[in-house]
Amino acid sequence: xxxxxxxxxxxxxxxxxxxxxxxxxxxxxxxxxxxxxxxxAPLQVYRALDKLVEIGKIHKIExxxxxxxxxxxxxxxxxxxxxxICESCEDVTEIHDHKLSEHLRNFKDNKGMxxxxxxxxxxxxxKKCI
Amino acid sequence: xxxxxxxxxxxxxxxxxxxxxxxxxxxxxxxxxxxxxxxxAPLQVYRALDKLVEIGKIHKIExxxxxxxxxxxxxxxxxxxxxxICESCEDVTEIHDHKLSEHLRNFKDNKGMxxxxxxxxxxxxxKKCI
DNA sequence: TTAATTTTTGTTATAATATAACATAATGTA
DNA sequence: TACATTATGTTATATTATAACAAAAATTAA
Numbered sequence: 004x005x006x007x008x009x010x011x012x013x014x015x016x017x018x019x020x021x022x023x024x025x026x027x028x029x030x031x032x033x034x035x036x037x038x039x040x041x042x043x044a045p046l047q048v049y050r051a052l053d054k055l056v057e058i059g060k061i062h063k064i065e066x067x068x069x070x071x072x073x074x075x076x077x078x079x080x081x082x083x084x085x086x087x088i089c090e091s092c093e094d095v096t097e098i099h100d101h102k103l104s105e106h107l108r109n110f111k112d113n114k115g116m117x118x119x120x121x122x123x124x125x126x127x128x129x130k131k132c133i
Numbered sequence: 134x135x136x137x138x139x140x141x142x143x144x145x146x147x148x149x150x151x152x153x154x155x156x157x158x159x160x161x162x163x164x165x166x167x168x169x170x171x172x173x174a175p176l177q178v179y180r181a182l183d184k185l186v187e188i189g190k191i192h193k194i195e196x197x198x199x200x201x202x203x204x205x206x207x208x209x210x211x212x213x214x215x216x217x218i219c220e221s222c223e224d225v226t227e228i229h230d231h232k233l234s235e236h237l238r239n240f241k242d243n244k245g246m247x248x249x250x251x252x253x254x255x256x257x258x259x260k261k262c263i
Numbered sequence: 264t265t266a267a268t269t270t271t272t273g274t275t276a277t278a279a280t281a282t283a284a285c286a287t288a289a290t291g292t293a
Numbered sequence: 294t295a296c297a298t299t300a301t302g303t304t305a306t307a308t309t310a311t312a313a314c315a316a317a318a319a320t321t322a323a
Contacts, residue, residue, distance in 0.1 A: 011289090011300055031279070044303065049281065054300090065195040066252065068280065068309095087246050098242055106236050110255070112228055116217050118257035122196065125240070127248035141271055141318090160309065174274065179310065184271090198280095198309065 010054075016040050017051040018072070021061050027069030027095050056081070064088070064095055066124050071095060082120040083108065091132035098125070140185075146170050147181040148202070151191055157199030157225050186211070194218070194225055196254050201225060212250040213238065221262035228255070 010018060016037055021028055034048045042048065052070055055061040059081025061070050066088065073081065074097065085098040085107075107121055140148060146167055151158055164178045172178065182200055185191040189211025191200045196218065203211065204227065215228040215237075237251055 013301075029279085030281080045281070046283095046303085047301075050300075065254070087242055087244065087248070089246070090250075096242075096244060100240070100242070103236070103240060106233070107253075110230070110233060112217055112226075112230070112255075114217065114226060115260040116219070116255075116257050117263055118217070118255045120220075120256040121253065122256075123237075123251065123253040124195075125242075125246075125248045126250040126252075127246050130245040133247055143272075175310070176274085176312095177272075180271080 010060075011051075013042055013047055014051045014054055016042065017048060018055055018060055021055075021070055022072040024072075026093075027064045027067060027071040029067075029069045033070075062086075062097070064124070065122060066126075067093070067095070069095075071097070073097065075099060084121075085123045085125070087125045087127070087129075089129035089132055090126050091128055094129050094131075140190075141181075143172055143177055144181045144184055146172065147178060148185055148190055151185075151200055152202040154202075156223075157194045157197060157201040159197075159199045163200075192216075192227070194254070195252060196256075197223070197225070199225075201227065203227065205229060214251075215253045215255070217255045217257070217259075219259035219262055220256050221258055224259050224261075 017033060020033060020036055030045065030048050030052060033052075034042070034045055037048070052061070052063075056063055056070070059073060061072050062081070062084050063070055064086060071086075083104060085100065085103065087096050087098055088094070107123065110118070147163060150163060150166055160175065160178050160182060163182075164172070164175055167178070182191070182193075186193055186200070189203060191202050192211070192214050193200055194216060201216075213234060215230065215233065217226045217228055218224075237253065240248070
C-alpha cells in the first residue's frame, strides 16, 4: 500500500495555513484561524497535524510545541530534522546541511540501538538579535 | 556572581527523586511522589525543575515532556544534550560521544547565527525491542 | 548587624496543550 | 456489493504549564 497522496479537506486547510506562515504555528492558534472554515474542535486540528507530521508535510518543533511546514519535498526528511531557533525573536529555520545529516544518519551508539529518526534543535541568537 | 552550589529544600527533594530513577519522570508524577514530603502544588514542582534544568542537574526530554538526571558533572553539558529514545519501551539514555559533540559544537549554518545550545534526540528501537 | 535585594516558598486560580470515547460519513479495495 | 480503512464531528476530559499575589528565607552590601 503506497503512501497517501491526496489530503482530506481538513488536512488541506490546515496545511495551507501552515505553509503560508514561514514560522511555526501553535495548534490553538491554528484552531482559531480555521474556525471560519468550519473546523471547530481541537481534535480536528490535532488529527490533521498528526497526519501531516506523519507524511512529512510539516514538522513539530518539540521545544516550542509548534508546527512548521517542510519546504523539502524529500520524504526522508520527515524522519531527520534539524532546526535553528533564535531564543530572542523565536525565529525558526529548518537546516539542510549535507555533512551534518550524513554524520547524524551514520551515528552509532554503543548500545546496539537501531535509529530510524532524529530531531536536532540548535538554540542561539540570530543575526538580527545578536 | 558564581553559580549557586547549594540547593533549596524543594529542589533537593525533587532532584533526589529524579536521580533515583534512571528514566525520565513527568512533572505530575513527580508531584504525586513528593506530596508526602509536603510539596503540594504543580508550581512548586515546575519551579524546582526549572532551576535544576538551568543549573544542569537535570535535562528535559522535549519530545516526552519529561525530566531525567544528568550523570555528567560537567556543567557545559547542560547546554549540549544528546539522547536516544526507544519508541517501543520508551527507554531513554543520555549519549556522550566526543566526536558527535565536537561536530555539533562546531556546526555553523549559513545564516550567521550564534549557537549556545543544542538538543538532539535520536529515536529508534533498543536492543531489547528490536 | 541592619537594611536592601534576591531567591525561594506557599497558595489559588487558570491557561495552554493534548487525548479518550463514541457515532457517523467518506473513501478505497477485494 | 461488501468489507475495511480513513476521516469527520462532537462532547468531555486529561495533561502540561504558568499568572498573580503574599510572605518567608537566604544573600549581599552599606
